[in-house]
Amino acid sequence: MIRLTDVRKAFNQGRENEFWALKGIDLSVEAGKVTVFRGPSGSGKTTLLTLVGCLARPTSGRVRLKDRDISGLPERFLTDIRRSTFGFVFQQFNLLKGITAIENVMIPAYPLGIDRTELSRRAHALLERLDIAPKARSNAEWLSGGEAQRVAIARALINDPEVVIADEPTANLDSERSKQFLDIVETLKESGKTVLMTSHDPLVCETAVVDRVVSLRDGQLVERGG
Amino acid sequence: MNSWIGKQRNLLDFTLSSLSRRRGKTLGMLAVYTSIVFVLASVMLFSHAIRREAAIVLVKSPEVLVQRMVAGRHDLIPARYLDAIRGIRGVQSVEGRLWGYLFDPSAAANYTLMVPASPRIEPGKVIIGDAVARARSAEPGDLMSFRAHDGTLVQFKVDGAIGRESALVSADLFLVSETDFRRLFGIPEGLFTDLAVSVRNPREVGKIAEKIDAALPDTRIVLRDEILRTYESVFDWREGMLLVLLAGAILAFAIFSWEKASGLSAEEKREIGILKAVGWETGDVIRLKMLEGLVVSLSAFLLGYLLAYAHVFHLGAGLFEPALKGWAVMYPKYRLTPFVDELQVATLFFFTVFPYTVATVVPIWRAAIIDPDQVMR
Amino acid sequence: MRPSDAYLLGLALAVTLFAASFADAALGLARERSALARKAELVERLGLTDLVLFTEARYTRHPSQADLHSAFQDHPFALDHFPSGSLLPPPRLKGRS
Numbered sequence: 209m210i211r212l213t214d215v216r217k218a219f220n221q222g223r224e225n226e227f228w229a230l231k232g233i234d235l236s237v238e239a240g241k242v243t244v245f246r247g248p249s250g251s252g253k254t255t256l257l258t259l260v261g262c263l264a265r266p267t268s269g270r271v272r273l274k275d276r277d278i279s280g281l282p283e284r285f286l287t288d289i290r291r292s293t294f295g296f297v298f299q300q301f302n303l304l305k306g307i308t309a310i311e312n313v314m315i316p317a318y319p320l321g322i323d324r325t326e327l328s329r330r331a332h333a334l335l336e337r338l339d340i341a342p343k344a345r346s347n348a349e350w351l352s353g354g355e356a357q358r359v360a361i362a363r364a365l366i367n368d369p370e371v372v373i374a375d376e377p378t379a380n381l382d383s384e385r386s387k388q389f390l391d392i393v394e395t396l397k398e399s400g401k402t403v404l405m406t407s408h409d410p411l412v413c414e415t416a417v418v419d420r421v422v423s424l425r426d427g428q429l430v431e432r433g434g
Numbered sequence: 435m436n437s438w439i440g441k442q443r444n445l446l447d448f449t450l451s452s453l454s455r456r457r458g459k460t461l462g463m464l465a466v467y468t469s470i471v472f473v474l475a476s477v478m479l480f481s482h483a484i485r486r487e488a489a490i491v492l493v494k495s496p497e498v499l500v501q502r503m504v505a506g507r508h509d510l511i512p513a514r515y516l517d518a519i520r521g522i523r524g525v526q527s528v529e530g531r532l533w534g535y536l537f538d539p540s541a542a543a544n545y546t547l548m549v550p551a552s553p554r555i556e557p558g559k560v561i562i563g564d565a566v567a568r569a570r571s572a573e574p575g576d577l578m579s580f581r582a583h584d585g586t587l588v589q590f591k592v593d594g595a596i597g598r599e600s601a602l603v604s605a606d607l608f609l610v611s612e613t614d615f616r617r618l619f620g621i622p623e624g625l626f627t628d629l630a631v632s633v634r635n636p637r638e639v640g641k642i643a644e645k646i647d648a649a650l651p652d653t654r655i656v657l658r659d660e661i662l663r664t665y666e667s668v669f670d671w672r673e674g675m676l677l678v679l680l681a682g683a684i685l686a687f688a689i690f691s692w693e694k695a696s697g698l699s700a701e702e703k704r705e706i707g708i709l710k711a712v713g714w715e716t717g718d719v720i721r722l723k724m725l726e727g728l729v730v731s732l733s734a735f736l737l738g739y740l741l742a743y744a745h746v747f748h749l750g751a752g753l754f755e756p757a758l759k760g761w762a763v764m765y766p767k768y769r770l771t772p773f774v775d776e777l778q779v780a781t782l783f784f785f786t787v788f789p790y791t792v793a794t795v796v797p798i799w800r801a802a803i804i805d806p807d808q809v810m811r
Numbered sequence: 812m813r814p815s816d817a818y819l820l821g822l823a824l825a826v827t828l829f830a831a832s833f834a835d836a837a838l839g840l841a842r843e844r845s846a847l848a849r850k851a852e853l854v855e856r857l858g859l860t861d862l863v864l865f866t867e868a869r870y871t872r873h874p875s876q877a878d879l880h881s882a883f884q885d886h887p888f889a890l891d892h893f894p895s896g897s898l899l900p901p902p903r904l905k906g907r908s
Contacts, residue, residue, distance in 0.1 A: 263711060263807035284715060290806075291713030302708045306455030311448075316712040318448055321441030324813060363712065446815040454814075488862055490847055494855035499876070531858055535869070544866060546873075550857045565863070600850045605863040606872070630858050661860050661875040664902040668864070668874075674897025729818065736825040743832045747839065760894040762866040771847060772839035774832075 209239035209402060210260055210371075215269035215279075217255050229255040231427040232269070238419075239370070242393060242403040246413055247424035253406040254375055256424065260404060261373045262290040291316065295364030297374040301356045303348035303363075309355075310335065310344040313362045320367070327366075334362040338392065354385040361392060371402040378409045390415050445718070449725040452705075464734055466690065470683045471738025471786050472745070477679060478778055479746040480754060481669030486773035488665035491603060492658075496630035497639060499531075499656040500646060508654075510625040515650055519631055522645045526634045530626030532615050536580065536608060541569040543763035545608040549615045557613045560590035565605035565764040567595045583620040590614070598767060605766030675757060687786075691793035694727075698797050706798070710806035720798055727794030731787040738786075739779070747772045865895035875902055 217230040229252045237243050237260065245253040258264040259271055262278060265286070271279040278289060295316075303312045313331040335341045338358040343351060351359060357377065364372055378386040386409065393403055394417045407413060413421050423430040453460045500519065502511040511530070519528045532549040545566055555561060562572060572578060572592050579589040596604045616623070631646070633639050643655045667673075671680055698706075706719055714722075745751060747770055759765040853859070865871035 258807035287710070287713060287715045296711055298711070302704075302711070304452075304705055304708060307451050311451060315448070315709065316714075318444040319441060319714055319718045321437035321439070321444065323440055324444065324447070327444075367713065443813070443815045446818065447813055450814040450818055484862070484864070487847070491850045491854055492860070492862075494851045495860045496858050499860070501876070529858075535872075544872075546863075548857060552856055563863075565866075596853070599846050600853050602862055602864075603850055603854055603859050604857075606866050607857070609857070656860075656875060660902055664875040664899075665862065668862075668899045670900060673900060675894060676898065732822070733825070736822075736829055740825065740828050740832060743835075747836070757894050758864060758898070760865065760867050762895075764863075764866045766863045771843040772836035774836040776833070 209274060210237040211270075211272040212236070212259070212266075213270045213272070215256075215259060215266045215271060217252075217259060217264070218267045221267065229427055230259070230266070233427075233429060235422065235429065237402065237404065239402050240397070240400055241419040242397055242417055243405070243420045243422060244413055244418050245404070245406045245422050245424060246408055247406075247430075248408060250426075251424040252427040253424050257373055257375055257404065257406055261294045261296060261371070262286045263296075291319075291367060293370050295367065295369040295372045297357065297360045297364050297372065297377060299376040299379055301353075301360040303351075303356055303359060305349045306347060308345050308347055309340070309351065309359045312348050312359055313366055316363060317366050331362065331366060334365055335359070337395075338362055353380045354388065357381065357385075357389065358392070369401075371404060372396055374403070374405045376406055378407060378412055383411065386411050390417055393417055445722055445725055446729075449722055449729060452722075453726060453729065460730065463690065464730055464737075466686065467730065467734035467786075467790070468738040468741070470686055471735050471782070472741045473679060474683050474786070475739045475742030475779075475782060476745050476751065476753065477669070477676060478782060479742055479774065480751050480770070481676075482775050482778060483746065483770040483773045484669060485666060487602065487771050488668070489662060492661055492665060495658055495661050497633050497636070497658045498631035498643060498646070500629040500631060500650070501654045501656070502628075502650075503652055503654050508628075510621065511628055511653070513624040513626065515629060515653070518649055519629065519646055522642060522649065524634050524638045524642050526632045528632075529630050531628050531630050532612060532621070533627050534615075534619065536618070538570070538580070541763060543569050544606070546606050547608045547610060547615065547618075549612045550609050555593070555609055555611045557611045558589065558591055559593040559611065560614075561594050561596060561607075561609040562592060563596050563605045563607035564598045564601045565766050566608055567592075568767075569764055580618065582618045588614060588618055601766040602768040605768075606764050687789070691789055694790070694793045694797070707806060720795060723798040724791060724795050727791035728787070731790040735783055735786050739782070743774075746770060865898075867895055871895045871899070874899055877902065 212233050212235045215230055215233045215235075216228065219227045219229060233256060235256075245256055247253045255264075259266050262271075262273075265271075266279050269279065270277055273289065273293065278286065281289070303309075304315070310328065310331050313334060314327050317327050317330075332341065332344065335344050335358075338361060340355055340358045340362070343355055343359070348356065348359065357380070361372075361374075364374075377389055381389060390412065393405075396403055397417060405412065412418065500511065500515065502509050502515070513530060516528050516530060519525055529551065534547050536545045536547045537543075538545060543566075545563075549555075553561075560578065562570075566572070570576075570578065572595075574592050574594055576592045577589055578592065579587050582588045590610065596607060610618075615621070631642070633642055639657060639659070643657060646653065646655055669676060671677065709719055709722075710716070745753060750767070750769065755765065860875050861873045863872070870877035
């Protein structure tokens with residue numbers, strides 16, 4: 209589904225502190241599977257995730273999504289693809305403070321101009337599915353880590369994306385919550401979503417739901433089947 | 435089309451909820467903004483209404499006034515000047531006017547004393563303006579007495595008061611008979627305060643003024659046009675306090691536009707990053723911030739203008755009273771005729787709503803073009 | 812109610828009031844027409860020259876009659892201690908000396 213060919217990414221290119229986060233990645237991600245990028249911090253796994261998820265463009269190399277080269281697309285089209293294809297769950301969850309959980313869930317859908325009643329119904333259904341409906345009216349900053357993550361997942365799913373991307377999803381959770389998260393991943397997989405995660409948590413890498421673990425080190429792949 | 439409207443309404447919803455997240459800041463901003471608009475609009479409405487009213491009412495003031503100057507001071511003018519002016523071609527009529535000021539020790543106020551040609555007032559009677567009636571709480575039938583120039587007492591019986599309706603031109607008037615006027619001040623027959631000339635053909639006013647000036651070199655001439663022009667520039671923006679007000683308002687406005695334009699807080703930047711990461715386009719983010727600016731500035735404009743309108747035309751412009759009254763004892767109670775200049779209102783609208791909205795968008799533009807992946811870093 | 816509905820409702824109300832203020836001005840103007848005419852008539856009959864805005868000094872009570880020519884005449888041009896003096900400029904004379 210997603211194919212990366214010799215992808216490289218530099219930060220601060222041309223300046224003194226130039227830094228190559230990715231040094232030539234060839235990778236393909238299958239649809240409907242759960243893939244984990246594993247590696248120590250600084251290995252480039254988050255950068256890889258941003259490239260796959262159309263949050264950033266590679267410095268060189270190609271990213272193909274369903275046989276369409278998206279590495280050269282202008283920002284506008286990239287946003288469009290990102291909105292319809294990917295849902296993001298960030299490590300810090302990145303919920304907006306001061307507004308309710310349900311509003312946070314609805315944010316990605318606002319620019320689509322969906323009818324508010326319909327949208328709110330959809331958001332409620334998602335929160336219901338993730339067992340967090342009672343907190344729908346709570347402000348985001350009052351939620352615990354696990355609750356916030358489930359709200360973030362609901363937000364990632366509101367536009368019904370094909371791919372869900374999660375950055376270090378278990379980094380801020382205890383083992384109990386991490387297991388619950390993996391259960392959610394399982395239901396996502398069952399409903400046909402492709403899931404991409406970064407993690408260096410053995411709990412994540414060694415669960416049955418994960419189809420493939422891709423190891424990275426110093427911006428390069430250390431491939432090992434899963 | 436439906437989804438376009440849906441999108442705008444969704445954005446507006448989100449705008450309002452992000453404004454209410456910063457409730458204190460938003461309300462503070464709205465309050466400051468509203469009061470700036472209120473002050474500017476009040477001054478604008480008030481001064482425009484005064485100017486228009488003056489232009490309409492004073493158009494009936496004397497066409498030409500002739501005053502005599504002696505040693506650099508306005509002096510009484512002898513009756514023979516009347517004949518001199520009457521002899522000038524084009525002059526329709528000349529009348530000697532008697533007017534001056536009378537200090538009333540019991541009210542510590544100055545009245546404008548006048549001898550009207552009509553209605554002719556009987557000796558011993560007086561017609562007073564509204565502010566005089568209020569200052570002395572005088573009613574028709576009451577007696578008022580003043581010491582004349584020679585120390586004798588002159589008594590007036592209040593014959594009537596001029597209605598409040600015309601207070602703007604008549605509040606401090608004290609209309610007496612010619613006999614009483616001359617007795618109060620000891621002005622002999624044959625002397626007048628000044629002369630009012632009316633002209634047969636209004637287009638010849640300038641020429642006739644020149645002729646009077648040539649014939650009577652010790653006089654000064656005031657034309658109706660000059661009276662009208664005096665009031666065209668009353669409350670002009672360049673005048674003292676108005677300039678201070680205007681400068682204050684503009685400065686306040688500049689400060690908070692600058693505060694807006696000078697950058698975003700880290701929190702706001704993070705939010706924009708999140709919005710972009712979850713699939714908002716740069717255009718959506720800019721639209722959102724523009725809506726924020728528009729909501730604040732439009733509300734402030736409408737609120738401020740409505741308050742100003744009510745203040746000036748329905749509450750008697752009470753906030754200006756202390757400044758306008760100054761150290762005077764008498765202040766006319768007038769209700770302004772609601773002259774509103776749509777162009778002025780449009781200008782005010784443009785200059786208050788537009789810059790602020792732009793000021794909110796400028797920094798967003800810088801932030802919105804940041805790559806969305808920075809929220810992952 | 813949606814916040815946007817509440818705001819739009821408030822906005823509609825304010826805009827209505829804004830429009831109403833113009834209607835009110837037009838009505839007020841129509842109502843005051845005759846009063847204005849009566850005022851003008853009074854001005855004509857009594858030969859008045861000025862508005863009773865400021866009664867502090869001769870040159871503010873009758874600014875149009877203030878004599879620029881007189882030596883040392885107090886004048887709005889001067890910085891003085893009456894606030895009203897700062898609200899009005901000297902009469903502009905028509906190119907005659």
